[in-house]
Amino acid sequence: MELFNRRTALRGALAVAATPFVAGVASADVGALAFVQKWAPNPGSVGLKAFVGIEDDRSNSHPSATHIFAESDQYRFVMHKSDRDGSDRQRQEVRAIQTGSTRHDMKKGETWRYNYQMYIPSSLKGTTSFTHIFQVKHTGVASPVVTMSLFRSGSTETVEMRLFGAGQAKLGSTPLAPLRNKWIDVEIEIKVADGSGSLRFALKDGATTVVNASRSNFDTWLGGTQAHPKWGIYRSLGDSAQLQDTYLLLRNMKAYRNE
Template sequence: MKKIIFTLYLLLAMFPFIWSQTILNANGTGNTYEDINAVLAPNYNVVEVPDCVHNAFGRHIDEIFDTELNENVFRFFAHKIPDNDRCQNFDRQRTEIKTYSQSPDDLKATLGETVEYKWRFKLPVGFQVSPNFTHLHQIKSVGGSFASIPMITITARKATPDRIELRYTPTNNQSTIQTANLDLFRGHWVEATEIITFSDTGSYTIELKRVSDDSILLSYNNNAIDTWQDGADFARPKWGIYRSLINIDDLRDEEVLFNNFSIEEIDELSISDFEIAPDEITLVPNPAKNSITFKNANKEDYDAIILYNTLGEIIPIEKRLTENKLDVSELTSGLYYIVFTKNKRQIKVLKCLIK
């Protein structure tokens, strides 16, 4: 019997709160579209595929077992001929999944929110790309005058050499802000971690890391960037393969693998204190890249500091901690919990973003 993962609620025995995260993982052959919809928009449809013109092939997203990850994964198909964009646009083709207006509220980013998106993908060894665009991921606005153009795009492009591009715009004039050689990605599972604070004065961080050896293939960080397209109702992610057909001779049939999709809204803890010290403990800076200082942390108020990742695993900090400063320079980007205890009881739990 297949196990469908919807919103995952991880209740840590040590934590006085519930951490929630929406996860989409492949779970075996059959019912792929239904399983995706059940997670990203229950009772609605988030799957955008060219089945209407290529019905003889069957569904353009299925699931296979991957021996490298030792788990089921999603396989996205794009055929050079006859696939198009849902029988609506014929100069491009699209096999994508998304969140949208019918998705749960916690899958739609609104102004002022910070959201962490994570996923894994694998491009074929001989992956061929258009000189126009071959999108793999987008952050798009819904509503407003700039909704037609993605604010953030990860696209592959034919060049010398072929490359992965990180493209950005707060309006309608998208530009490339970071690139990497596409050969670094071909034939490898890559883990993406993207953290966005959605604001006119927001922040954006992304890291693309090879799973096999943790090599960072592309990274970008900007703590002073406009990440809200004016007039938007909300922003939402898309994943898949969406490519131009204008230079069709540059293309071939492709199978791109995806899995381990995760969307988490990062908000202030609803419960963080039991014995609140007169001076509130805060983390400076937060988000952090190199080190964190515990402001107003008086040694007599606590016995120990414990660092957890989002899986509830304890991260050793003995060699990282000096007085009230924690070295985080070698930690993987993402969300962490810093727990202060006294007499084996928690007195403070704080969220920290590592970039």
């Protein structure tokens, strides 16, 4: 009985250590989901080896420039107006995560949590077409599972999730302007499953939680053998008036798996 209690206490401690920052989530609610940290790269020492794939100017449209950097304590994604990834879009992204030679992919039925901080400058605009800054993808499947994107409707810009397995339904839309030019906290928790998948999306500006949105029982498994995250800037050329030379910064990146 004593050994059982110690194991129970340890499992509870792991769950509390990974407790979401979102207000209103009691530790009892998280106790059934013990998240174990699988990935926490140091950009200064690991560099871009934290990622399986580096999609820096895949079409060689701007060969004189480097667009994706590992700096001392952050990752920088640079996008120029002239950059191209095909005739109608731009892409500077990293794909999938690893520690050394060990990949950390999402398998069917698993629940993963991604925590990081993000800095969006004034030059990175929301657009009427797609401007993605996070995706979950399956290898060999064209459609993303979910995307975090910057959108524009009239003069209003927003950050929001789109759920492609639920007809591109929006989740957690919030104004972009108050979140610019500062570090904001991001938490994405996703269960990848056929029909019974779920997603929770949270944003925190300092001590204020500005988004805490979730949806369950939709399709987050679109095919293949694994899913993986992507970060960076992937945008259409369709809303050309909003496109500028710009960048995106990420730091304190961590990934946890429910075990």
